[in-house]
Amino acid sequence: MLGEYRISGRRASDIAASVERGVAAGDLAPGHVLPPMRELATHLGVNPNTVAAAYRTLRERGVIETAGRRGSRVRPRPANTARGSLRVEAPPGVRDLGDGNPDPALLPGLGEALAAAAADYDRGPRLYGGAAVVPRLAELARAGLDVDGVPAGPVAVASGSLDAIERVLAAHLRPGDAVAVEDPGWGALLDLVPALGMRVVPVALDQEGPLPGEVERALSAGAKALVVTDRAQNPTGATVGSRRARELRSVLAEHPGVLLIEDDHGHAIVDLPVHPLAGVTERWAFVRSVSKAYGPDLRLAVLTGDGLTVDRVTGRQQLGPGWVSGLLQLTVAHLWATGAVDVPAVARSYGERRDALVRALGDRGIAAYGRTGMNVWVPVGDETGAVARLLHAGWAVAPGARFRMASPQGVRLTVSPLSAADIEPLADAVAMAATPARPVSYG
Numbered sequence: 001m002l003g004e005y006r007i008s009g010r011r012a013s014d015i016a017a018s019v020e021r022g023v024a025a026g027d028l029a030p031g032h033v034l035p036p037m038r039e040l041a042t043h044l045g046v047n048p049n050t051v052a053a054a055y056r057t058l059r060e061r062g063v064i065e066t067a068g069r070r071g072s073r074v075r076p077r078p079a080n081t082a083r084g085s086l087r088v089e090a091p092p093g094v095r096d097l098g099d100g101n102p103d104p105a106l107l108p109g110l111g112e113a114l115a116a117a118a119a120d121y122d123r124g125p126r127l128y129g130g131a132a133v134v135p136r137l138a139e140l141a142r143a144g145l146d147v148d149g150v151p152a153g154p155v156a157v158a159s160g161s162l163d164a165i166e167r168v169l170a171a172h173l174r175p176g177d178a179v180a181v182e183d184p185g186w187g188a189l190l191d192l193v194p195a196l197g198m199r200v201v202p203v204a205l206d207q208e209g210p211l212p213g214e215v216e217r218a219l220s221a222g223a224k225a226l227v228v229t230d231r232a233q234n235p236t237g238a239t240v241g242s243r244r245a246r247e248l249r250s251v252l253a254e255h256p257g258v259l260l261i262e263d264d265h266g267h268a269i270v271d272l273p274v275h276p277l278a279g280v281t282e283r284w285a286f287v288r289s290v291s292k293a294y295g296p297d298l299r300l301a302v303l304t305g306d307g308l309t310v311d312r313v314t315g316r317q318q319l320g321p322g323w324v325s326g327l328l329q330l331t332v333a334h335l336w337a338t339g340a341v342d343v344p345a346v347a348r349s350y351g352e353r354r355d356a357l358v359r360a361l362g363d364r365g366i367a368a369y370g371r372t373g374m375n376v377w378v379p380v381g382d383e384t385g386a387v388a389r390l391l392h393a394g395w396a397v398a399p400g401a402r403f404r405m406a407s408p409q410g411v412r413l414t415v416s417p418l419s420a421a422d423i424e425p426l427a428d429a430v431a432m433a434a435t436p437a438r439p440v441s442y443g
Helices: 012-025 037-044 048-060 111-123 135-147 161-172 187-195 212-220 242-253 307-318 326-337 343-363 383-392 420-434
Strands: 064-066 072-074 155-158 178-183 199-206 225-229 259-263 283-289 301-305 375-379 410-414
Touching: 012 048, 037 048, 048 064, 048 072, 111 326, 135 155, 135 283, 135 301, 135 326, 155 161, 155 307, 161 187, 161 225, 161 259, 161 283, 161 301, 161 307, 178 187, 178 212, 187 199, 199 212, 212 225, 212 242, 283 307, 301 307, 343 375, 343 420, 383 410, 383 420
Parallel strands: 178 199, 178 225, 225 259, 259 283
Antiparallel strands: 064 072, 155 301, 283 301, 375 410
């Protein structure tokens, strides 16, 4: 059982460090079973409690996992290649529908907001020891959350939705814990969860969001957290409606100890109301990013939640970056206060392009999904072939492998770069690409 790699050390910290060195060097490969604690304690001449403490440290660091009588083994390493790298580079002359970016023409200008933030800074620069959240931003954020029925809670600020979700997960969960995530879902989140040493549990969804039965299955199987996209789900465009929200809240009420994280991805680009699930479980967080409506370079998301969750997030944040730039917060506050984004107009612009593409594909016998937001999801039998054929036809799309775990194959198309004249030619190309290739005999 001890194998060729010789674990060494007399103290728990030394034993843990020895195992980590073996993992880093590749001498202890993923799946390698570690010696039983008593066996290793006898070999090292230490108390079994010392080895138990070392193994506990390794579990907390995400180096090993314990499976009852099957013992402790080295955890699989997080994938070195992020799903974001599974993209098709658009060569010259090819239209790029795979990057997921908003339409620059719909983003507000920042000059006035930046000037207002600079003027505020000149009146009194923010220094160490100040409040982490600019009061004006917190006031506006909380007012918007109140209007949308999000339960009362303190407001924190993070550097985007993914940063907020990571901080909330880390505040409550440990390596080895299971997190229920939509499938297909946001590729960055599907990378983040295993990178934290946690396990992804896929949850199927339809155009109304996660299926209640799937959520119940995941939570009953031991998932410690559930991440739900309320509006404009990436990549399918799903939006949780009022009935689905009631059904999901009913499921969550049976699992009050589960951590609920809601990502309002469609904030300020969708004109359908949000139906929050928060308030049913003891621990929850609701996240809103400004990236899609105001610009990806504005790395800011606001989050609220129960007091303990927000307190843990802000406490840990103080030990790292400390706070999100006050200048950035003041800029976003000015954009919100002045109504810089015409939400109905933005939603209408994306909706017209998205709906036209879905209709055109339907006319050609191709099922496509995109209830809200800027993306359309097209199931295909062979996504690699579909991506290649579309590229040959002049369209670069995102392969479904960026977003899938157990769900069927598909491709994602972002409608932001499309004009009305593009819809029919694109639908023709997708219809040709989605058709299974004709068998060829070489015999």
